[in-house]
Amino acid sequence: MSFEHFLDDHTLSFIQEGNQMFICDGCEKPISGPCYGCEECIFYLHYECAKLPESIEHFFHPCPLSLSLYSYTCNACYMKGSGFSYRCNICHFNMHVECVSKPTISSENDEGLIQHFTHWHPLSLIDLNIFYDKPCCAICEKPCSPNSTYGCSSCNFFLHNSCMATIPRRIYHSFHPCPLILLTYPEYECRGCERERSGLTYGCGKCRFKLDVKCGLLPTVEAKGADMIQSFTHSHPLALLGNKDAENTGLGARHRCRACGEDCLDHGFSCSITCDFFIHTSCIELPGEIHHPLHLLHPLYLMYLPLQLHGTDCSSCNQPLDGFLLAYRCDGCNFNLHKHCAEFRPSFKFGISLHVLTLWDKRPSPFDCNVCGKKASKNFLRCVLCRFTIHLFCLPSASKTITHKCHIDCLSLTQSPLDFKLNRLEDAYNLDDEFYCDVCEEKREKKDPVYYCAECKFIAEVGCVISEFPCKTCKSGHARRSGSKQSSYEVQKLELEVA
Structure with missing residues (x-):
């Protein structure tokens, strides 16, 4: 036979x-x-x-297990073995044949026992009075409570009833693109906190990626009031500035935000390990993916630029990108935006619908006006797609008079500086003078145009009071550059109509 x-x-x-x-x-x-x-x-x-079956289903692992033959470490009892094991090749999970063959709950005589996927033995209600020190829950790592703790005394494994009932078997985490399955491993390094751990872990066997349960179940950015959170902006858990984890970093009180570049004082998060990573509470809520009108072909992702691209110009403002800061990027097209440039949205139309202008206020500019040829310093309009720049005064369709909720009277577009703010004509060229906007109460460039009420001497920066201009028809064409990795556009023909 x-x-x-x-x-x-x-x-x-x-x-x-x-x-x-x-x-x-x-x-x-x-x-x-x-x-x-x-x-x-x-x-x-x-x-x-x-006669052992070629594959089996077991409650301790969600994937089918296949009979294999080689050396391994059992993920149930943590003992090394060789010869036959039941293995999941996807998760790199192994169990002794003996461990697989352990009895499971199947009869009415097993009253009081629970079969749970966190442990390979049946769990029973534990009397904590027999312990000198209270055991801790394997999930939340907090002391177990009387009358609500299930466990396996032979393995020193205990769980709160509430933790056992709510722990998910599979999660999707911002630290890793693949789904993570709850497994047990004898030894591993958590990719979140970088600590050596054993026991329960959320893992991706294909990528050999593992997170301990504490890191895997940390609150996300959306969870308000948490002292420790997870965010796609950094590969480690982030601790609220001021709590013990943040204080133990040993770093000074002033830190630069990785999103906006401003100082983080006491309202932000820092890396809970040792990384020099800090981010404002407001900046951490930035979307990881955006669809921007300046790059319609693909979404842009918030990330760090590769080292070789540090100093690359922003595709919108042509200013260098700081490699220390997060930026929005399309890898395939090599299209990059400063975080603050991504906040600018085209809101002024000039010509056909493809020719859309964005107001750039309080941003230094290396551009010249395409109409008058003079420097466009701040508060200018620019079409990033075709690289067309124009002063507000040079735009024929610019609203010369507007009404706004910030002031009861009409405001007129006026070239600054205004006469009443100057003692003499030479003062117009005095760079030391300070001029302010009555809306935002911040300093403004005195040579930039403003909206002005002569009766009240009320002065408002353009960016503080307008949202869009009416369209003005012009004949302009845009052609996509063939072979251009930046997917940018250039103007083939542009004729301005003067009002």
């Missing part, structure tokens, strides 16, 4: 009485009694080992 076994290429012959020198390749124990074997490749199996 022969036998075809899936782990050997040859047909195994039935041997009525095994030789004591035969060693079973499955359990690695001597063979006595009936067995199957191949003398050519010296492969022998106990009769019982040869």
Whole structure:
């Protein structure tokens, strides 16, 4: 009687009485009694080992387990083994055949026992009075409570009833693109807190990525009031500035925000490990993916620029990008935006719909006006797609008079500086003078145009009071550059109509 076994290429012959020198390749124990074997490749199996099923389903692991033959460490009992094991090749998960064969809850005599995927033994209600020190929950790591703790005393494994009922078996985490499955591993390094751990972990076997349960279940940015959170902006958990975890970093009180570049004082988050990473509470809520009208082909992702691209110009304002800061980027097109440039949205139309102008206020500019040829310093309009720049005064369709909720009277577009603010004509060129906007109460460039009420001497910066201009038709064409990785546009023809 022969036998075809899936782990050997040859047909195994039935041997009525095994030789004591035969060693079973499955359990690695001597063979006595009936067995199957191949003398050519010296492969022998106990009769019982040869009949083990090729694959099984087990409550301790969500994937099917296949019978395999090699050295391993059992993910259930943490003991090393060789020979047969039941293995998940996707998750790199192994169990001894003996561990798989342990009894599970299947009869009415098992009252009071619970079979849970966090542990390979049945769990029972634990009397904490027998412990000198209260054991801790394997999930939340807090002391267990009387009358609500289930566990396995032989394995020193305990769980709160509430934690056992609410822990998810599979999660999606911002630190990793693949789904993470709850597993047990004897030894691993958490990719969140970088600590050596053992026991429960959320893991991706394909990528060998693991997070301990505490890091895996940290609140996200959306959770208000949490002292420790997770965010896609950094690969480690982030601690609220001022709590013990943040204070233990040993760093000074002033830190630069990785999003906006301003100082983080006491309203932000820092890396809970040792990274020099700080971010404002407001900046941490930035979207990780945006769809921006300046780059319609693909979404832009908030990320750090690769080292070789540090100093690359922003595709919008042409100013260098700071490699220390997060920026919005499309890798395929090499299109990059400063965080603050991504906040600018086209809101002024000039010409056909493709020719859309964005107001740039309080941003230094290296551009010249395409109409008058003079420097466009601040408060200018620019079409990023075709790189067309124009002063507000040079725009024929600019609203010369507007009404706004900030002032009861009409406001007129006026060239600054205003006469009443100057003692003499030479003062117009005095760079030391300070001029302010009556809306935002911040300093303004005195040569920039303003909206002005002569009766009240009320002065408002353009960016503080307008949202859009009416369209003005012009004949302009845009052609996509063939072979351009930046997917930018250039003007083939532009004719301005003067009002």
